[in-house]
Structure formats: C-alpha cells, structure tokens
Amino acid sequence: MSLLNSYRVCPGHWTLGPDIKGVWSRCLTPEDHHDTQVLMMPEMLLSHIDLSLRFLPMLCGVTAQMLEEGSTLLRRMEICVAEAEKRNGKNTVNMQETFTVYLVETRPMDAVAEGRNQAPDSLWRRYSEFELLRNYLLVTYPYIVVPPLPEKRAEFVWHKLSADNMDPDFVERRRVGLENFLLRVASHPVLSNDKILHHFLIEEHGWKEVVYETGFQAKADSRLRALSATFRVRNPDKRFMEMKHYSDELQSHTSQLLRARARVADRLYGVYKVHGNYGRVFSEWSAMEKEMGDGLQSAGHHMDAYAASIDDILEEEEHYADQLKEYLFYAEALRAVCRKHELTQFEFEMASQELVSKKQQHEELSTGIVRTFSFKGMTNKLFGQEAPEQREARLKLLEDLIAEGEEDVQEKTVECGEHVERAWVDMHRFKEQKDKDLREALINYAVMQISMCKKGIQMWSNAKECFLKM
Amino acid sequence: MSVGAPRSLASSGQKPIAEILHPLSAAEEQLSVTVGGDKEAGLTNGTPVETSSPASTSSLLNRLQLDDDLEADIRDPYAEAAETRDLFVTVDDPKKHVSTMETYITYRVSTKTSRVEFDLPEYCVRRRYQDFDWLRIKLEDSQPTHLIPPLPEKFVMKGVVDRFSEDFVETRMKALDKFLKRVADHPVLSFNPHLNTFLTTKDLNKRQGLALLSKVGESVKHVAGGYKLRARPAEFGAMGEYLDTFNQKLGTIDRIAQRILKEQSEYLTELREYGTVYSSWAGSEDELRRPLEGVGGCVTTCCGALEDLGDGMSQDILPVLREYVLYIESMKSVLRKRDQSQAEYEGRLEAAVLRKQEDRTPMPLEVEKCQDKVECFNADLKADWERWQSNKRHDFKQLLTGMADKNINHYEKCQAAWESLITLLQDKQTEDKTSETN
Numbered sequence: 001m002s003l004l005n006s007y008r009v010c011p012g013h014w015t016l017g018p019d020i021k022g023v024w025s026r027c028l029t030p031e032d033h034h035d036t037q038v039l040m041m042p043e044m045l046l047s048h049i050d051l052s053l054r055f056l057p058m059l060c061g062v063t064a065q066m067l068e069e070g071s072t073l074l075r076r077m078e079i080c081v082a083e084a085e086k087r088n089g090k091n092t093v094n095m096q097e098t099f100t101v102y103l104v105e106t107r108p109m110d111a112v113a114e115g116r117n118q119a120p121d122s123l124w125r126r127y128s129e130f131e132l133l134r135n136y137l138l139v140t141y142p143y144i145v146v147p148p149l150p151e152k153r154a155e156f157v158w159h160k161l162s163a164d165n166m167d168p169d170f171v172e173r174r175r176v177g178l179e180n181f182l183l184r185v186a187s188h189p190v191l192s193n194d195k196i197l198h199h200f201l202i203e204e205h206g207w208k209e210v211v212y213e214t215g216f217q218a219k220a221d222s223r224l225r226a227l228s229a230t231f232r233v234r235n236p237d238k239r240f241m242e243m244k245h246y247s248d249e250l251q252s253h254t255s256q257l258l259r260a261r262a263r264v265a266d267r268l269y270g271v272y273k274v275h276g277n278y279g280r281v282f283s284e285w286s287a288m289e290k291e292m293g294d295g296l297q298s299a300g301h302h303m304d305a306y307a308a309s310i311d312d313i314l315e316e317e318e319h320y321a322d323q324l325k326e327y328l329f330y331a332e333a334l335r336a337v338c339r340k341h342e343l344t345q346f347e348f349e350m351a352s353q354e355l356v357s358k359k360q361q362h363e364e365l366s367t368g369i370v371r372t373f374s375f376k377g378m379t380n381k382l383f384g385q386e387a388p389e390q391r392e393a394r395l396k397l398l399e400d401l402i403a404e405g406e407e408d409v410q411e412k413t414v415e416c417g418e419h420v421e422r423a424w425v426d427m428h429r430f431k432e433q434k435d436k437d438l439r440e441a442l443i444n445y446a447v448m449q450i451s452m453c454k455k456g457i458q459m460w461s462n463a464k465e466c467f468l469k470m
Numbered sequence: 471m472s473v474g475a476p477r478s479l480a481s482s483g484q485k486p487i488a489e490i491l492h493p494l495s496a497a498e499e500q501l502s503v504t505v506g507g508d509k510e511a512g513l514t515n516g517t518p519v520e521t522s523s524p525a526s527t528s529s530l531l532n533r534l535q536l537d538d539d540l541e542a543d544i545r546d547p548y549a550e551a552a553e554t555r556d557l558f559v560t561v562d563d564p565k566k567h568v569s570t571m572e573t574y575i576t577y578r579v580s581t582k583t584s585r586v587e588f589d590l591p592e593y594c595v596r597r598r599y600q601d602f603d604w605l606r607i608k609l610e611d612s613q614p615t616h617l618i619p620p621l622p623e624k625f626v627m628k629g630v631v632d633r634f635s636e637d638f639v640e641t642r643m644k645a646l647d648k649f650l651k652r653v654a655d656h657p658v659l660s661f662n663p664h665l666n667t668f669l670t671t672k673d674l675n676k677r678q679g680l681a682l683l684s685k686v687g688e689s690v691k692h693v694a695g696g697y698k699l700r701a702r703p704a705e706f707g708a709m710g711e712y713l714d715t716f717n718q719k720l721g722t723i724d725r726i727a728q729r730i731l732k733e734q735s736e737y738l739t740e741l742r743e744y745g746t747v748y749s750s751w752a753g754s755e756d757e758l759r760r761p762l763e764g765v766g767g768c769v770t771t772c773c774g775a776l777e778d779l780g781d782g783m784s785q786d787i788l789p790v791l792r793e794y795v796l797y798i799e800s801m802k803s804v805l806r807k808r809d810q811s812q813a814e815y816e817g818r819l820e821a822a823v824l825r826k827q828e829d830r831t832p833m834p835l836e837v838e839k840c841q842d843k844v845e846c847f848n849a850d851l852k853a854d855w856e857r858w859q860s861n862k863r864h865d866f867k868q869l870l871t872g873m874a875d876k877n878i879n880h881y882e883k884c885q886a887a888w889e890s891l892i893t894l895l896q897d898k899q900t901e902d903k904t905s906e907t908n
Contacts, residue, residue, distance in 0.1 A: 246754065249754040250754070253747065253750065253751035253754065254751075256747045256750075256751075257744075257747045257748070257751065260740065260743055260744040260747050261744060263740045263743075263744075264737070264740045264741055264744050266740075267733065267736050267737035267740050267741075268737055270733045270736075270737070271730065271733045271734050271737050274726065274729050274730050274733055275730065277722075277726045277729075278723075278726055281719060281722045281723055281726065284719060285716075285719045285723075288712060288715055288716070288719075291863060292863055292866070292867075295867075299870070435757040435758055438758055438761075439757070439758060439761050439895070442758075442761045442762065442764075442765050442895075443761070443892060443895055445765065446765065446768070446888045446891050446892050446895075447888075447892070449768070449884070449885075449888045450885055450888045450889060450892075453881040453882070453884045453885035453888070454881075454885065456877070456878075456881040457878050457881045457882060457885070460874045460877045460878045460881070461874070461878060463870075463874050464870075464871050464874035464875065464878070467867055467870040467871045467874060468867065468871055470863065470866065470867045470870070
C-alpha cells in the first residue's frame with residue numbers, strides 16, 4: 001500500500017509521483033518486498049507478479065494501457081509466468097532433446113478482488129509455442145506493433161555472462177521476458193481480445209492445432225513480395241516513411257547502446273576485481289607488521305568485499321539491458337507495420353495501374369484511336385482491323401476485367417486505408433508507451449548508478465577507517 | 471654473537487631492538503662510556519641533540535625511569551617533534567632556467583629556525599637537483615652509520631620522460647621536499663654542517679668538494695672490504711629479512727596499482743564511447759531527448775571524475791610507493807656497511823688476540839676504535855630503524871587514507887551528477903503533470 005501512495009492516478013496516466021527518490025529507496029529495502037507483491041488500484045487490480053523493482057517501469061507502462069478504453073484481458077484475468085523447468089522429450093524428427101518449459105498461470109480477476117485465495121489455472125508452454133503465438137498475431141494484426149518476445153539466444157553478452165541457453169540466469173531472465181510479453185499483449189486494446197490468445201492461456205493441449213487451423217500461415221506475406229513492394233512503391237504515406245526511418249534509428253541506437261554497455265560492463269568488472277588483489281597483499285603484509293597489522297588486515301577484507309560487490313551491481317544492470325532489448329525488438333515490429341503499409345499501398349497502386357491499363361485498352365478498342373503504342377495497335381495498322389465479332393468479344397472481356405479490376409481497386413483502397421488508419425492509432429499508442437517506458441528505464445538506471453556509488457563510498461570509507469587505525 | 475668473540479668486549483648485539491635505546495637518548499653502562507668519551511669514532515660531530523647526553527648518574531636514573539615515555543616517543547617521532555621542532559624546511563616554487571650550456575629546474579628552499587647553529591632565523595635559497603644530490607652524498611659520507619633518506623631517481627631517460635613537464639617536476643619537487651623534511655627531522659642529521667651550508671649558502675661552490683669527497687668515499691669502502699662477517703646479530707638479520715619481504719610487498723602493491731590504472735583507463739575509453747551513444751540517440755527523439763541527453767551528460771561527468779582519480783593516483787600515490795623502494799635500498803646499504811664494520815672489527819680483534827697470546831702486546835688502539843665504531847653503528851642503526859619504522863607507518867597511513875579519499879571523492883562526484891539528473895527529470899515530470907491537468 002505504501003508504494004501506491006506515491007503514485008498519483010490521473011485518468012489515462014500513470015506516473016511516478018513526486019516522491020520518486022523515496023519510492024525507489026523504499027523499494028530497495030527487503031521489508032518492502034511484501035508490499036510490492038500487490039498493487040491495489042481503484043477498479044484495477046494488477047497481478048501479484050513477483051515485482052522486483054526492475055520491472056516496475058515496464059509494469060507502469062502496462063498499467064497505463066489498462067486504463068484506456070476497451071476492456072483488455074488483463075482487467076479480467078491475472079496472468080503470470082511463474083516457473084521454468086527442464087524437460088526431455090522427442091522432437092519432430094524423433095530425436096531426444098532437452099528444452100525448457102514455462103508455467104503460465106491465470107486467475108480470474110474477480111477472484112482476486114474478492115480475496116478468494118483460489119489456486120490459479122496453469123499450463124506449460126515452450127518458447128517455440130510463444131513464437132507461434134506471436135507469428136500468428138503478426139500475420140493476423142499487421143497494423144499493430146506487436147510486442148516482442150525475449151531474445152532467442154543471448155546476445156550482447158560480456159565475458160562473464162553465459163551465452164548458454166540452458167544457463168539458469170538466462171532462463172530466469174527469459175521467464176520474466178515471457179511474462180512481460182503476455183502482459184503487454186493481454187493489456188493491448190486490440191490484441192487482448194484475440195481468441196487464439198485466450199486459448200493459449202487456458203488450453204494446454206491441442207492449442208497448436210487450433211492455431212494452424214486458422215490458416216494464418218497462408219496469409220503471411222512472402223518476403224519477396226514485401227521486399228519488392230518496398231522498392232517499387234511510388235506514393236507511400238509520408239508519415240509511415242518517417243516512422244520507418246525512425247524505427248531504423250531506434251534499432252541502430254539501441255543496439256549500439258547495448259554493445260557499448262556490454263563493453264563498459266566488461267571493463268568495470270576488471271577494475272573491481274583487480275582491487276581484490278589488494279586484499280591479498282594487505283593480508284600478507286599485515287602478517288609482518290606489529291602496530292600496522294590489524295588495520296591492514298581489516299582493510300584487506302574491505303577490499304575483498306569491494307571486489308565482490310561488482311557481481312550484484314552488474315546483475316542488476318542486466319535488467320536495464322533487458323529493457324533496452326525489448327525496444328530494440330520493438331523497433332523491428334514497428335518497421336514491420338510500416339512495411340505492411342508499403343505492401344498494401346503498392347498493391348493498391350498495382351491494382352490501379354492494372355485498371356487504368358485495361359480501361360485504356362478498352363478505349364482504344366472501342367474508339368480505334370491509339371493513344372499509346374501497343375502491339376495490337378501496330379498490327380492493326382499493318383494488317384488491318386480484325387473482324388467485328390472478335391472485337392466485340394474482346395471488348396466484352398475487357399469490360400468484365402474492368403469491373404473486376406474496379407472491385408479489386410476498391411478492395412485494395414479499403415485495405416490500404418484501413419491499415420493506415422488502424423496502424424496510425426497503434427503507432428501513436430506505441431510511441432507514448434515507448435516514451436514512458438524508456439524514460440522510466442533511464443531513471444531506473446540513474447538510481448542503479450547512485451546505488452553503486454553509495455556502495456563504493458561505503459566500502460572505501462570502511463577501508464579508510466581501517467587505514468586510520470594503522 | 472659468535473662463540474669466538476672474547477667476553478670482555480661485550481656488545482649490545484644480544485638484546486632485541488625494542489629494548490635497545492639510542493645512546494644519545496637513554497643510558498646503558500657500556501654505551502655511556504662511548505658517549506661521554508671520544509666523540510670521534512663514528513659519532514656525529516658537533517653539538518648533542520635536544521635529548522641531552524647522560525652526563526651524571528642521577529640523570530642516568532632519570533633516563534631509565536623515563537624509558538617507557540621515550541620508547542613511545544621514538545616510535546612516534548612526529549608527536550615529539552611537533553612540540554619541540556625548531557627547524558622547518560620547505561621545497562617549492564619550481565622555475566626553469568635556460569642558459570647556453572644547459573636547461574634545468576631550480577626549486578626554492580625556505581628555512582625557518584630558532585637554532586643557534588643558524589645565524590639568521592629565516593633563509594631562502596634556490597637549489598637544483600644536483601645540489602640535493604651533493605647534500606646526500608655529503609651526509610652519507612659524514613654520517614656513515616645513519617640511514618640517509620633517499621632522493622627521487624636521478625636519471626630519467628630523455629625521450630621517454632619529459633623532464634620539464636609539469637607533472638614530472640611536481641612529483642620530483644614533492645619527493646625533494648620529503649627528503650629535506652626527513653633530514654631536518656632527524657635528531658642527528660639535522661645538525662650536520664653540510665645541511666646548514668645547503669640551507670643557507672647562496673651559491674653552493676661544491677664542485678671541488680664533490681670531487682674530493684667521492685675519493686674519500688671510495689677509500690672508506692676499500693678499507694672495509696676484505697673482511698668477512700662471522701655472525702650477524704639476530705636483530706640485524708631480522709631487519710634485513712623484513713626489508714626484503716617488505717620490498718616484495720611494495721613491488722606487488724605497485725604492480726596492483728599500475729594494473730588498476732590500466733584497467734581504469736580502458737574502462738574510461740569505453741565509458742566515453744558509451745556516453746556519446748546516448749547523445750546521438752537523443753538526436754532522433756523528442757520526448758526522450760532530455761532524459762537521454764541527461765544520462766549522456768552524467769556519463770561524461772563520471773568520465774571526468776575517473777580521469778581525476780587516475781591522475782591523482784599516478785601523481786600522489788605511485789611515486790610515494792616507488793620512493794619507499796629507494797628507501798629500502800638505502801636502509802639495506804646501511805645494513806651492509808654495518809656488517810662490514812663488524813667484520814672489520816672481528817678480523818682485527820682476532821689478529822690482535824693471536825698476537826697478544828704470542829708476545830703479550832696490549833690491545834692495539836685501533837681495535838678499540840673499531841669496537842667503538844661497531845657499537846656506535848649498531849646503536850645509530852637501531853635508533854634510525856625505529857625512526858624509519860615509525861615514519862613508514864605514518865607515511866603509509868597517509869598514503870592509503872589518501873588513496874581511499876580519492877576513491878570516495880570520485881564516487882561522490884558521480885553520485886551527485888546522477889542525483890541531479892533524477893531531480894531534473896522529476897521536475898520535468900511534475901511540470902508535465904501540472905500542465906496536463908490544467
């Protein structure tokens with residue numbers, strides 16, 4: 001409850017209130033862990049997910065959406081990814097493999113509201129099933145910036161971090177990332193209503209078949225088609241082009257930042273660890289001193305503690321990196337929406353062009369005036385006009401094609417227009433979410449830095465006291 | 471003590487260091503003879519120190535009773551010296567001199583004193599490194615039984631180190647200041663007339679003196695050579711061992727400090743790059759521009775603080791560590807000299823005893839002189855050792871707390887930067903809030 005008091009609730013907005021420093025320092029104390037378990041808000045109940053401080057910003061982003069219009073899934077259901085387990089099983093080619101499964105727990109919101117301590121429903125899902133869900137969403141909602149999954153393989157690692165997918169730290173971070181994905185999807189005004197999503201959360205068996213039955217894979221745009229559209233489209237919406245450019249920038253900057261941060265972490269690790277050598281040499285030296293011995297010995301212990309402190313510091317920072325990664329992947333989702341626009345626009349242009357060409361042919365045929373060069377026109381000139389029956393047949397055919405063409409153009413116009421409209425709404429929503437989330441991530445990072453400085457001061461002050469006693 | 475040494479000539483060698491007090495500050499029967507008597511043999515020329523020599527038995531007893539206090543004082547000369555110090559020296563104000571023949575740096579040496587040995591209460595002279603070197607050689611040769619503090623390195627490789635860079639001059643000047651202060655604080659060395667000359671004479675005409683003295687120095691070494699030491703008294707052996715181990719530890723600490731500097735410098739490089747990424751990202755954002763620029767700015771501030779830390783370490787910490795290595799070298803050479811004089815004495819004694827047994831000639835004077843020399847040497851050395859240990863403790867306490875302070879200071883700067891960023895962003899947030907709810 002204490003945590004909530006520092007949040008000011010304004011309609012449509014969630015922000016950290018004025019006592020931000022107080023909030024963070026309270027969050028950092030273990031006693032608050034109990035408090036952070038449940039955040040009660042008027043009308044809204046957040047899930048009792050294990051709220052470590054690092055995900056507060058992300059959660060804040062999530063809750064902002066919750067207050068928007070539309071009943072999002074999260075309003076009605078509590079969702080979390082509680083655990084991860086290793087399994088052995090046979091894969092598609094009947095070979096033994098080890099993989100990790102994640103426990104997805106759900107609980108109806110009213111149960112929580114009434115305080116009923118009902119056991120949650122749960123089922124196990126593999127990463128590949130999450131991927132399948134996301135791919136389905138991507139195809140089905142091409143005008144939505146679909147939330148990304150946590151990375152498949154560990155990237156941007158610095159030397160101490162393991163690149164192994166089975167590494168427990170990696171699995172844990174992935175668990176958190178998967179939960180975050182579900183929360184984002186379940187709180188999205190459009191995505192949260194999807195039946196397949198509901199199915200994913202509730203029905204363990206047979207879900208895959210249901211997804212495949214939707215035939216979404218057939219609807220997926222071929223890469224070739226999409227690429228071709230990007231190059232050949234003539235009049236894409238300017239805003240979308242800007243947005244696409246922005247997504248490139250976002251991707252470039254976040255990946256640069258992640259790489260630079262990993263290098264910095266590597267170096268910082270080295271600096272701290274070398275100080276551990278002081279611990280050893282002070283200890284050895286203290287053995288040969290009379291009055292200086294005690295002071296040196298204790299100081300040495302503090303140097304050891306200093307060297308060891310970097311491990312926790314950098315582990316904490318990994319969560320900041322995870323937040324950046326989410327937006328790195330989000331940039332790609334944003335670009336996908338822009339590319340879809342290019343595709344729909346291109347197809348509209350193609351259809352229009354086709355229609356124009358057909359109409360032109362019709363006109364030429366009916367009036368005999370050749371406006372543009374055409375082979376038929378040439379042969380007519382050279383070899384004379386064709387027979388009137390043939391001409392009539394062809395005219396009829398053209399008229400049919402024109403009618404089809406007009407329908408097609410009509411369809412494509414609608415498709416393109418709808419996409420533009422809906423995508424624009426979601427891109428706007430995304431931008432607001434991104435600004436909020438990243439701002440809070442940066443503040444969070446600053447808080448981490450302050451904590452690191454305080455620890456450093458503490459350790460060196462302790463060592464100094466020992467030196468003074470020498 | 472070796473078995474072969476005759477009992478009649480006892481030496482102070484058997485007792486542990488802590489119990490043996492300097493002949494000039496406390497009394498022991500054997501040593502009082504030396505103090506009261508001949509002052510030539512290895513003792514300092516000139517006036518006695520402030521803790522006056524025990525001329526009478528009653529003052530002898532007083533000395534003994536004050537043992538504990540004196541012991542404590544010896545261990546912390548700074549406490550004693552602070553109250554009774556009457557000679558203050560400072561080295562500062564480096565200036566470059568360019569002449570047709572050479573370019574060199576001089577330093578101002580200022581003296582304030584109430585001692586009668588000095589004509590004036592204040593002096594101000596300019597000295598160059600050569601002059602300090604001259605002083606040190608003079609002190610070494612005129613006070614062979616004492617530990618002379620070390621000077622900073624004489625030779626620097628041209629092309630590798632810039633002899634006229636601010637940092638180099640600053641570091642060297644601090645070391646010279648330390649050297650002079652240590653000499654001035656020494657109860658025996660500070661009364662050396664060469665020091666007096668160094669501090670007072672306007673123009674040190676030393677070239678002739680230098681040439682002459684170096685020859686004398688050679689001859690002294692020559693005489694002492696050729697004698698082999700039978701058995702070194704345990705405490706001097708312990709000193710030697712301590713110095714060797716301590717040297718090792720210092721070497722390790724120096725290496726660690728260097729390694730840290732290197733790692734920090736590489737960290738700094740990456741950190742700078744890291745900061746620029748934030749700034750360039752800020753360029754493509756609107757709402758996020760301020761926070762991103764803010765973070766980039768903080769990172770830059772931290773880079774500055776880190777740079778200061780590195781500079782501080784290499785200017786203030788590392789040179790002092792290295793200087794102690796030189797100090798250890800000086801101490802070891804004094805120990806060697808002591809060994810030599812003991813060896814000489816033992817050799818001569820043996821020869822004399824043999825002759826006595828043969829033709830009943832009395833103990834030659836030179837043997838007694840040798841004994842005196844050894845006794846004095848041992849006593850001086852022990853006192854200087856105590857003083858050195860005490861200095862070392864004080865110096866390292868200062869050094870290490872200085873290092874801790876620098877690190878604390880660095881973190882404080884960084885913390886302040888990040889905290890002000892949060893305040894800034896927070897204010898912006900409340901600003902936005904009020905503007906939206908309006």
